[in-house]
């Protein structure tokens with residue numbers, strides 16, 4: 587292995603010493619049962635630590651183990667997840683809990699090949715469970731680990747072979763006594779020291795092993811990928827009943843927001859007041875009143891941003907047969923329905939607006 591001379595067990599020891607002297611006090615670090623590692627690692631995917639802490643505590647209080655979780659309904663699980671985003675993670679957790687009960691009597695397997703077949707568990711989560719809960723030497727590879735390793739080895743390219751080379755190298759240096767600590771140490775180094783834009787090399791415990799640091803390449807590695815964020819704009823005619831007691835929402839049946847509730851929307855092109863009103867006449871009622879517009883909100887997805895333009899209408903006679911999945915829900919029951927966080931925010935705007943209606 588041509589890059590490995592600088593990366594050795596001495597580096598592993600320095601990394602672990604730094605980690606145990608500096609690690610943050612996080613709730614999942616007090617409970618390394620396979621169940622807790624699984625839930626925390628899924629929550630932490632694509633989500634910053636400070637946002638996960640309160641969700642994790644609430645989750646563990648309500649679903650302290652696989653058996654209790656497996657008895658919950660999807661609606662409750664999605665409501666607990668509301669605001670964390672990437673809701674397929676929550677749906678997969680529930681599916682996985684059912685399989686764990688059916689296949690393994692509620693225990694979480696300690697073999698990679700079994701873990702990887704479970705819903706929502708990929709290489710990263712399987713390796714985290716095996717290393718942290720079962721103390722087996724499986725290195726994890728997330729964006730932080732990848733960046734730290736590429737900088738230490740001074741690898742510019744995003745080539746897949748290089749990814750494999752990084753993985754092989756981690757397998758060689760992972761601590762056999764403390765594989766979980768090693769994995770957490772590399773991740774924590776990426777989160778707190780080897781930062782994306784400004785790596786803090788003067789505070790880094792492994793700078794003596796880092797080729798990028800020696801060659802002053804740390805700002806250029808890894809090369810930035812050119813991700814284009816697309817955007818789109820959606821009109822949201824928000825419909826409430828004339829007595830102000832119910833609101834029209836629908837359940838998403840497909841896609842990344844499957845199982846969540848939202849307002850029906852239409853693409854914002856052309857004269858939009860007319861288009862919204864035609865939409866209401868066609869689908870809900872021709873007896874309605876327009877009130878006003880609410881704050882424009884943005885829903886961020888991985889690859890695009892959706893700007894939402896909400897307008898309030900009240901409907902006097904909601905006469906038309908609603909589309910399948912659309913429902914009038916009383917305001918007092920909305921808490922029981924999971925909404926993407928930006929829609930929950932719009933709901934708060936609606937309630938605020940209605941105080942002055």
Ligand code: SF4
Pocket residue numbers: 734737738779780781785786787790791792793794796798799804
């Ligand atoms: Fe990252 Fe700098 Fe440490 Fe190298 S020396 S691993 S670039 S923080």
